[in-house]
Amino acid sequence: MKTLVIATVVGMVIPGIAAFLLWYERRLLARLQVRMGPNRVGPQGLWQSLADIIKLLSKEDTVPAGVNPWLFKLAPVMAFLPVFMAFAALPELDPKLNIGILYLTAVLSLSALSFLAAGMGSHSKYALLGGFRATAQMVSYEVPLTLALLGPAMAAGSLNLNVMAWWQQHHLPYILTQPLGAIGFFVAAMAEAHRPPFDLAEAESELVAGYHVEYSGVRFALFVVSEYAHLLLLCWLMAVIYLGGGPAWLVALKIMAMVSVIIWLRATMPRIRADQLMALGWKVLIPLTSLNLLWIAAWNL
Amino acid sequence: MKKEVVPVGELLERVQDYLEQGYTFPVVHTAVDHGESLELIYVLRDLENPGREERILSVQISSDNPTLPSLTPLIPGLIFQEREVYDLFGVTYQGHPDLRRLLLPDDFSGHPLRKHYTATEGGIVG
Amino acid sequence: MIAERDSITQEELVLNLGPQHPSTHGVFRMVLDLRGETIVGVTPHMGYLHRGFEKLAERRTAVQYQPYPDRWDYLAAMFDEMAYIGAGEALIGIEVPPRAEWLRGIVMELNRLSSHLLWLGTFLLDVGALSPFLYTFREREMILDLLMELTGARLTYSYLRFGGLAHDAEDLWLKKVKAGVRYFRRRFREYRDLIDENEIFRRRVQNIGVIDRDRAIRYGLSGPMARASGVAWDLRRGRPYGIYRQVEVPVITREKGDTWSRYEVRMDEMEASLGLLDVFLDSVEAGPVMAKVPKNIKFPDGETYFSVEGPRGELGVYLVGDGTAHAKRMKIRPPSLFNLQALSHLLVGHMVSDAVAILGSVDIVLGEVDR
Incomplete structure (x- = not known):
C-alpha cells in the first residue's frame, strides 16, 4: 500500500519537476540569447509548460499511414518507462536499494530501444536516419557511463547510492578525488540524454525533428516529458554521486546548478557530427573513465 | 564593349584558343532574340591579368531549331548557363551532359524568353 | 539502385x-x-x-523597372540596384556626381555587412549553434534601421536612380552610421572570440567541402567562394566602378578552399567593410546627388556588361538596348547560380551533416538564382 502511494506521488511529482525544468530551460536559454522566453502565461510564464502539455494532450492521436503500429506505439512508452524506473535508485527516494548502480545501468540501457522503435516504426527516412544516429549514440556511451559510475562505487565500496552520498559527506566529494570520472560521467550522461551538443538525432536544422518527427499529441508529450525527466535524472545523479548529496535542499541546489550548466552549453556549443561523436565516446571517454577506475583501484590499495 | 562575331563552326576552336591564352573564367553566357536569328553571347575573362579586357563572343544561329555545340567540356562553369538558355530560349546544345530545364517546371511547354512568346501563347488570356 | x-x-x-x-x-x-x-x-x-525578371525587363521601361532589381538578391538589394543602374548609366553614358558615388559606396558596404551578418547567423545555426543567430540579427537590425531611416525600406530600398540617388542623406544620418561602425567593431571582436576557437565548430568546418583554385575559376565561382580558394580577384579592385575607382579595397584570400576558409574570408570582409565605411564617411563631400538626366530614359542602341562585387560574388547585368525606353534584353549574372555549379564537387564524399554546413558556406540566395 505504502509503495503504491509513493509510486503515485513520484509518478506525479517527477513530471511536474520535468515541466518546471522545461520552463527553466526556455527562460535561461532565452536570456542567454538576448530574448525573454515565456513570461505571459502565469507569473513569470510558469504555467507555460502546463499549457503546452495540456495542448499536447488534447490533440488528435494521429498514427500516420504506413507505420509499423507496434513499434510506433511502443516507442514513447519505451522512452518513458526506463527513465522513471531509474529514479528508484536515488537515495532521496529509496535509500535502501543495494543494487543501485547495477539497477541504474540496466534500466537506462532499455531506453535505447525507444529510438530504434521510433526510427524504424515511423514511415520516414528522416526518422530512420535519426533513429540510427540516436541508437548508435546511446549504445556507444553506455560503456563510459557505466565505467564512470563504477569509480565512485569502488571508492565507496558499495553499489548503493546512499552509501556513496554518505561517504562523500564524511570525506570529500568525488568530483575532487575523481575528476576524470566526473568529467567522463558528465559528458557521457549528456550524450545519453541527447543534450546539445550531442543532439544530432533531433538536429532541427538537418533532420527537422529526427526520430520523433512523425509524433504528435500524447505520444509526443511522452517523449518530451521523458527527455526532461532524463535531464533531471542525470543532474540528480551527478549531484549525488559526484557532488556529494546532502540534505534535500542542498541536493536541489546542486541539481539546479548542473541544469544551468547544461543549458548554458546548449546556448554556446555547435552540434557535434555523428562520426566525431563516436570518436569521442570510444576513443576519448572510455580511456578517460578506465583511467579513472585504475586510479581509484590504485588509491584503494 | 567590343563583340567578336564568331561563326558557329569556329566556335569551339576560338574558345579553345582563348582558354589557352588564359581567358578561363566564364563571366556570363546568354542569348538575345533578334527575331529571325538568335545571338549567343559568351563573355570570358582572364583573372590573372586584370589589365586584359574581357573577350565577348557573339554567335548567330537561326531561330528555327537553334542548335550549337556545348562548351561545357571546355568550360564546366557554363553548365547551368547553357541549361538556362535551353530552358528559356529553346536552344539545343550538342554534347551537354545534362540538358534539361533549369528554372521552369520539367513539364513546361514553350520557351518564354523568345520574343514571340507572349502571355497568350502561354495560355493566359490578355 | x-x-x-x-x-x-x-x-x-x-x-x-x-x-x-x-x-x-x-x-x-x-x-x-x-x-x-x-x-x-x-x-x-x-x-x-x-518570377520572370528578365522577361519583365523587356516589358517595362527603364524607369518602370527600377523597383525590380531589389528583389533579385533581396539580402543585398543595393548591389542589385547598382548592377542595373550601373549598366544603364554605362550604356547611356551618364556621369554621377561625386557625393552620390560616396553615398552609394556607404550604403553598399552597409548592405554587405547586413548580408554577411545574416549569413553568419544562419550558417552557425546550421552547424547547431543556436545563440549567435540572435546576436548577429540584433546587429543586423541596427543596420536595417539605418537604411530604413535613409530610404524608407528595410530590404528593398529603391534608392539608386539613373544619374545618382533618389534623395540626399542628412548629416545626422551620417553621424549615426559613424557611431554604428564603432559599435560594430566591438561586436565583431566578440564574435571572433566566441566562434573562432570553438573546437566543435572547427571540427565541423575545417577541411570540409574543399574546392581547389583551378576548379574555382573554371566553374565561374566568385566572391568569398573563390577568394577562399586562393583566387585573388575582387571586382572592386580588378574592374573598379563607382567610388572604388578612388579607394583601394583589400583583397582577402585564403589558400585552403574549405568551409573554414570561406568563413574566415567573410569575417575578414566584414571588418574590411567597416574600414571602408570609415574612409567613405570621412571623405563624403557636399554637393548634388543627382545628375542632369532626361525624364524619359531611353537605352541607346548597343550593349554592355556591368558587374559589381556583391556579398556573394560577381553580380552582373548584360544589357542590350535598341533605342527605346525598353531593354531589348537584360541578362542577370547571379553569383549564387555559378557558385552552385560546384555543389556536386563540394558535397560528394561527405556526410549529410556536412551537406548542410557546406551549403551554408556557399551562401546562396534563391531570389537571384531563380530570378
Whole structure:
C-alpha cells in the first residue's frame, strides 16, 4: 500500500519537476540569447509548460499511414518507462536499494530501444536516419557511463547510492578525488540524454525533428516529458554521486546548478557530427573513465 | 564593349584558343532574340591579368531549331548557363551532359524568353 | 539502385532535402544519393522562386523597372540596384556626381555587412549553434534601421536612380552610421572570440567541402567562394566602378578552399567593410546627388556588361538596348547560380551533416538564382 502511494506521488511529482525544468530551460536559454522566453502565461510564464502539455494532450492521436503500429506505439512508452524506473535508485527516494548502480545501468540501457522503435516504426527516412544516429549514440556511451559510475562505487565500496552520498559527506566529494570520472560521467550522461551538443538525432536544422518527427499529441508529450525527466535524472545523479548529496535542499541546489550548466552549453556549443561523436565516446571517454577506475583501484590499495 | 562575331563552326576552336591564352573564367553566357536569328553571347575573362579586357563572343544561329555545340567540356562553369538558355530560349546544345530545364517546371511547354512568346501563347488570356 | 557485394545487398538511400527545409536557405531542393551517411551524388533542383525578371525587363521601361532589381538578391538589394543602374548609366553614358558615388559606396558596404551578418547567423545555426543567430540579427537590425531611416525600406530600398540617388542623406544620418561602425567593431571582436576557437565548430568546418583554385575559376565561382580558394580577384579592385575607382579595397584570400576558409574570408570582409565605411564617411563631400538626366530614359542602341562585387560574388547585368525606353534584353549574372555549379564537387564524399554546413558556406540566395 505504502509503495503504491509513493509510486503515485513520484509518478506525479517527477513530471511536474520535468515541466518546471522545461520552463527553466526556455527562460535561461532565452536570456542567454538576448530574448525573454515565456513570461505571459502565469507569473513569470510558469504555467507555460502546463499549457503546452495540456495542448499536447488534447490533440488528435494521429498514427500516420504506413507505420509499423507496434513499434510506433511502443516507442514513447519505451522512452518513458526506463527513465522513471531509474529514479528508484536515488537515495532521496529509496535509500535502501543495494543494487543501485547495477539497477541504474540496466534500466537506462532499455531506453535505447525507444529510438530504434521510433526510427524504424515511423514511415520516414528522416526518422530512420535519426533513429540510427540516436541508437548508435546511446549504445556507444553506455560503456563510459557505466565505467564512470563504477569509480565512485569502488571508492565507496558499495553499489548503493546512499552509501556513496554518505561517504562523500564524511570525506570529500568525488568530483575532487575523481575528476576524470566526473568529467567522463558528465559528458557521457549528456550524450545519453541527447543534450546539445550531442543532439544530432533531433538536429532541427538537418533532420527537422529526427526520430520523433512523425509524433504528435500524447505520444509526443511522452517523449518530451521523458527527455526532461532524463535531464533531471542525470543532474540528480551527478549531484549525488559526484557532488556529494546532502540534505534535500542542498541536493536541489546542486541539481539546479548542473541544469544551468547544461543549458548554458546548449546556448554556446555547435552540434557535434555523428562520426566525431563516436570518436569521442570510444576513443576519448572510455580511456578517460578506465583511467579513472585504475586510479581509484590504485588509491584503494 | 567590343563583340567578336564568331561563326558557329569556329566556335569551339576560338574558345579553345582563348582558354589557352588564359581567358578561363566564364563571366556570363546568354542569348538575345533578334527575331529571325538568335545571338549567343559568351563573355570570358582572364583573372590573372586584370589589365586584359574581357573577350565577348557573339554567335548567330537561326531561330528555327537553334542548335550549337556545348562548351561545357571546355568550360564546366557554363553548365547551368547553357541549361538556362535551353530552358528559356529553346536552344539545343550538342554534347551537354545534362540538358534539361533549369528554372521552369520539367513539364513546361514553350520557351518564354523568345520574343514571340507572349502571355497568350502561354495560355493566359490578355 | 541496388548493388550486390558478396552476399550483402546494399541499396542507396535517396534523401530529399527541400524545397521546404530549415537549412536550404530559401526554396531550394537537393536530392542526395546516400550510402549510409555518405553522399555519393547530388542533384540540385531550382526554379521554385522563378518570377520572370528578365522577361519583365523587356516589358517595362527603364524607369518602370527600377523597383525590380531589389528583389533579385533581396539580402543585398543595393548591389542589385547598382548592377542595373550601373549598366544603364554605362550604356547611356551618364556621369554621377561625386557625393552620390560616396553615398552609394556607404550604403553598399552597409548592405554587405547586413548580408554577411545574416549569413553568419544562419550558417552557425546550421552547424547547431543556436545563440549567435540572435546576436548577429540584433546587429543586423541596427543596420536595417539605418537604411530604413535613409530610404524608407528595410530590404528593398529603391534608392539608386539613373544619374545618382533618389534623395540626399542628412548629416545626422551620417553621424549615426559613424557611431554604428564603432559599435560594430566591438561586436565583431566578440564574435571572433566566441566562434573562432570553438573546437566543435572547427571540427565541423575545417577541411570540409574543399574546392581547389583551378576548379574555382573554371566553374565561374566568385566572391568569398573563390577568394577562399586562393583566387585573388575582387571586382572592386580588378574592374573598379563607382567610388572604388578612388579607394583601394583589400583583397582577402585564403589558400585552403574549405568551409573554414570561406568563413574566415567573410569575417575578414566584414571588418574590411567597416574600414571602408570609415574612409567613405570621412571623405563624403557636399554637393548634388543627382545628375542632369532626361525624364524619359531611353537605352541607346548597343550593349554592355556591368558587374559589381556583391556579398556573394560577381553580380552582373548584360544589357542590350535598341533605342527605346525598353531593354531589348537584360541578362542577370547571379553569383549564387555559378557558385552552385560546384555543389556536386563540394558535397560528394561527405556526410549529410556536412551537406548542410557546406551549403551554408556557399551562401546562396534563391531570389537571384531563380530570378
